[in-house]
Amino acid sequence: MADNKKIRLAIQGVATLIQNANLKGFFEGKIYTGPGKKICVPGLNCYSCPGAIGSCPIGSLQTFLTKFKIKIPYYVVGLLLFFAAFLGRAVCGFLCPFGMIQELINLIPFPVKKNRFKGDKALRYLKYAILAACVIILPICFKLTPFFCKYICPSGTIAGIILAITDSAIASKLGAIFTWKVIILISILFSSLIIWRPFCKYICPLGAIYSLFNRVSLIRLKVDENKCINCGKCAKACKMCVDPVKTPNSGECIRCMDCAKACPEHAITLNVTEIKSHSGKDERIKGEQ
Amino acid sequence: MKIKKYLPTILLIIAAAGLIVVGIALKQPQSVLEKAVKICMECIGIG
Numbered sequence: 001m002a003d004n005k006k007i008r009l010a011i012q013g014v015a016t017l018i019q020n021a022n023l024k025g026f027f028e029g030k031i032y033t034g035p036g037k038k039i040c041v042p043g044l045n046c047y048s049c050p051g052a053i054g055s056c057p058i059g060s061l062q063t064f065l066t067k068f069k070i071k072i073p074y075y076v077v078g079l080l081l082f083f084a085a086f087l088g089r090a091v092c093g094f095l096c097p098f099g100m101i102q103e104l105i106n107l108i109p110f111p112v113k114k115n116r117f118k119g120d121k122a123l124r125y126l127k128y129a130i131l132a133a134c135v136i137i138l139p140i141c142f143k144l145t146p147f148f149c150k151y152i153c154p155s156g157t158i159a160g161i162i163l164a165i166t167d168s169a170i171a172s173k174l175g176a177i178f179t180w181k182v183i184i185l186i187s188i189l190f191s192s193l194i195i196w197r198p199f200c201k202y203i204c205p206l207g208a209i210y211s212l213f214n215r216v217s218l219i220r221l222k223v224d225e226n227k228c229i230n231c232g233k234c235a236k237a238c239k240m241c242v243d244p245v246k247t248p249n250s251g252e253c254i255r256c257m258d259c260a261k262a263c264p265e266h267a268i269t270l271n272v273t274e275i276k277s278h279s280g281k282d283e284r285i286k287g288e289q
Numbered sequence: 290m291k292i293k294k295y296l297p298t299i300l301l302i303i304a305a306a307g308l309i310v311v312g313i314a315l316k317q318p319q320s321v322l323e324k325a326v327k328i329c330m331e332c333i334g335i336g
């Protein structure tokens with residue numbers, strides 16, 4: 001059987017290429033200006049990246065909220081709900097370029113690799129705070145400042161670095177904010193050496209949005225109760241620290257299927273046609289503990 | 290297929306489609322395009 005990790009990496013690579021198909025932009029230092037940018041892509045992919053052929057949903061959301069006369073972003077919210085309804089956080093597992101970058105960095109050997117540590121659970125709430133504060137509240141209160149883009153987004157920083165290399169006029173304008181954003185980018189990339197997808201776990205507001213809909217998205221995880229022997233191998237294999245037997249549709253699950261591969265009984269599948277209630281099983285597990 | 294279990298998903302898809310239609314009627318894709326065809330100074334760390 002083909003390795004599911006390799007298949008997923010191939011899908012991530014193709015998705016990244018498709019979302020950044022304006023390859024000549026990387027050499028010319030010019031961004032794509034065609035009609036494709038009317039549509040938001042599902043993952044975090046800065047629209048100022050020279051390769052981008054679509055728009056970033058988080059940047060677009062802030063565009064509507066930072067106007068002097070705030071516009072309700074029906075279109076962008078509609079697109080986000082659409083991706084959430086069909087895919088949920090499978091977007092993170094398969095389509096987001098920045099998720100792939102972090103995974104590739106984590107493949108580099110490093111003396112410390114740590115996914116489970118004290119404070120991890122509490123830190124997961126940070127992404128919701130960033131979504132509320134930097135993407136919604138602060139942009140509304142301080143007009144014309146898309147806070148997340150300006151002070152945090154590492155995807156935008158990568159775009160800035162590429163543009164600065166190819167355009168000396170842009171390079172000459174870089175200052176303190178750029179330095180701050182590069183520090184954030186380096187911190188995230190360095191953390192990715194140690195922790196699997198730290199940005200996705202703790203910071204990404206787009207991941208926060210999709211996580212809210214993981215329970216109702218069309219793509220869900222199914223654990224066959226009749227096959228599962230409660231060995232715990234799936235939970236151990238999950239780098240997002242989800243226990244798929246207890247919470248198969250946790251907001252943290254990016255549908256990578258590492259758990260399914262680890263399961264000796266082949267009890268875990270992706271199922272879009274039948275959802276089983278696990279509440280009874282949860283009770284049983286709780287009772288056994 | 291147990292339609293009841295998919296009701297929230299179906300409602301979400303309908304709501305999403307409705308919002309997209311309203312957004313298109315209000316020419317919001319044009320606003321997205323206008324923002325995205327210029328280099329965003331904030332995104333790249335200048336603004």
Ligand code: SF4
Pocket residue numbers: 043044091092093096097098099100199200201204205206207208
């Ligand atoms: S959490 Fe954000 S950066 Fe991570 S994969 Fe999802 S959308 Fe991309």
Ligand code: SF4
Pocket residue numbers: 221237238239240241242243244252253254255256257258259260
């Ligand atoms: S529960 Fe399974 S599919 Fe979900 S993130 Fe963990 S290993 Fe991946």
